[in-house]
Amino acid sequence: MDPKDAFAELGRTTFIDVREPHEYEAAHIEGAVLIPLGQIVARLGEIPKSEPVIVACRSGQRSGLVAEHLNVAGYEAHNLEGGLVAWAAAGYPLVAAGPPEA
Numbered sequence: 001m002d003p004k005d006a007f008a009e010l011g012r013t014t015f016i017d018v019r020e021p022h023e024y025e026a027a028h029i030e031g032a033v034l035i036p037l038g039q040i041v042a043r044l045g046e047i048p049k050s051e052p053v054i055v056a057c058r059s060g061q062r063s064g065l066v067a068e069h070l071n072v073a074g075y076e077a078h079n080l081e082g083g084l085v086a087w088a089a090a091g092y093p094l095v096a097a098g099p100p101e102a
Helices: 005-009 020-027 041-047 061-072 085-091
Strands: 014-019 053-056 077-079
Touching: 005 085, 053 061, 053 085, 061 077
Parallel strands: 014 053, 053 077
Antiparallel strands: none
16 A cells, blocks of 8 residues: 555554564654564454554565465555655654554
């Protein structure tokens, strides 16, 4: 999903950030839930199946793998194309954080 379409879904869908905690703390999409790539399988129960999810990382590679995995597992998941790099380049906001929400 391109950044424009993903931005339009803010507040209507779950955003999952699959980067590492230090990456998330530096900048993330407001409201995104941090579930690092290495924890996805163990934390599937935290990801709602009742609504689409948008998966994000820095460039779209890690999130693409996770979105594929989630779709196979029965979720409606979309990869944020180009990741947070493309999101920021399109002018959409990022926020910095203290400790990440898990």
